[in-house]
Amino acid sequence: MQSEVIMAGFGGQGIMLIGKILAYAGMEEGKEVSWLPSYGPEMRGGTANCTVVLSDQPIGSPVVDSPFGLVVLNRPSLDRFAPNLKRNGILIINKSLIDVLSPREDVDTVYIPCNDIAMECGTGKAANMVALGAYIGRSQIVKLETVYEQIKSQFSGNQKLISLNMAALKKGYDLSKKDQTSV
């Protein structure tokens, strides 16, 4: 079984980081993984995206046109990537910054106010973790506990950041289990 997800947003929103955490978690659970960043001439405020593939088999193409999952933290990313999402795929929309409905009726769309929830946890910067939590909750692609461990090692030594990010991840995870399929 193979599962691909594209994560996209503004540069500075922590898109690359949540992709890496997912890839690390997949590797820890014994899966084949690849993490491919967009590395165009971008800057803070520009667009950023990465493609993560998790698979039971050696991964063929790390380049993915139509992924199973899509996590979008801003509007341009939704416009760009949503049309290619696989049928019955999962679409996580950051409701805090995206004020339109999903253009797709044939996918499982989850609306999460990532920035607002992150603010409740202590900082809007953790919006990426809320989104990652929501994707993991909805897809069950890796276990929540495995991702906790990766957060611990990514923010090694900084207890405050670890608990904040873990809380944000958990909130996103829990929210995705409830019905969030309408705005």
Place this chain on the structure above:
Amino acid sequence: MAKKLMKGCEALGEAAIQAGCLHFFGYPITPQTEVPEYLSRRLPEVGGVYVQAESEVAASNMIYGCAAAGVRVFTSSSSPGISLMAEAVSYMAGSQLPVVIVNIVRGGPGLGGILPAQSDYWQATRGIGHGDFRVIVLAPSTVQEAADLMIEAFDLADQYRNPVMIIGDGIIGQMMEPVEFKKREKKQLPEKIWAASGAKGRAANKIHSLFLDPVKLEQHNIFLKKKYDEVEKNEQRFELYNTEKPYDLLIVAYGTMARICKTSIALLQEENISIGLARPISLYPYPYKAIQEAARKAKQVLVVELSMGQMIDDVRLAVEGQRPVHFYGRSGGMVPSPEEVCRELKRILAQKT
């Protein structure tokens, strides 16, 4: 060592250290800057030497000097930087110096772009610089393979006293995949008795590529040719994929493009269309015989590259006109998706042959 998630560029840097190379001279350029970045941190930790040169011209001449002293050394760059190194590569081949050069290819010509490409195939496989010489060229398609081939590259360089190039596209450099550095047996390699390592108690070794006497230069050329013959006999590397069962068409692709084609092959399998893949790993020496044999089992051949068509020349040489050879390529940093390659495959298969 446990599996670690690493960028291709970082894995190449770590692999060099694992191969016992503690000397790096280079200059930053996208998409390989993570190689010098990684080594600027890592080499001091292991007692190595890291120098950011003032240019690629300088870096390539620094590795010339370092290799002449008899120690393992490498440099890394991307397409325009490699062109600047062309002169030194020719001198190093002429002087028979073992060095490793990494080229993480970006789109060209000229300054081009910074996104993945395979448009330096001709340059790499036809010697890079002036004069009658070859560079051993290895093309990984995964981060693990990049690390493995990098370690092997140093052995090959020492064994044949010749520059070895690792060629990857921007995706190989920038992508993260799990890597494992396994303990390996040390290869028996010739002692570097030729090195300019201090002549106390012995005659001085001279390392140069200048032979003004045409008789001597021709002898040198013949000697080098014999060396390349040996390389061609012993060092061909390739992978065959999905070729056990009969197949209608053979794809020939290398590096990242070969991986994308593997996914296309899997997609078409669901529609009962059988496609084989031959992936050259050594671009020089090119696995002509393997490609020819795999092509004979198919009705036609498709070469897929991230260029306007360069490796296709070698595929044609391998196939010797016995099968039609088609081409599909994207360039400038555009990378086709597996679905895009599928569409092209179907288009070719629908044509009357």
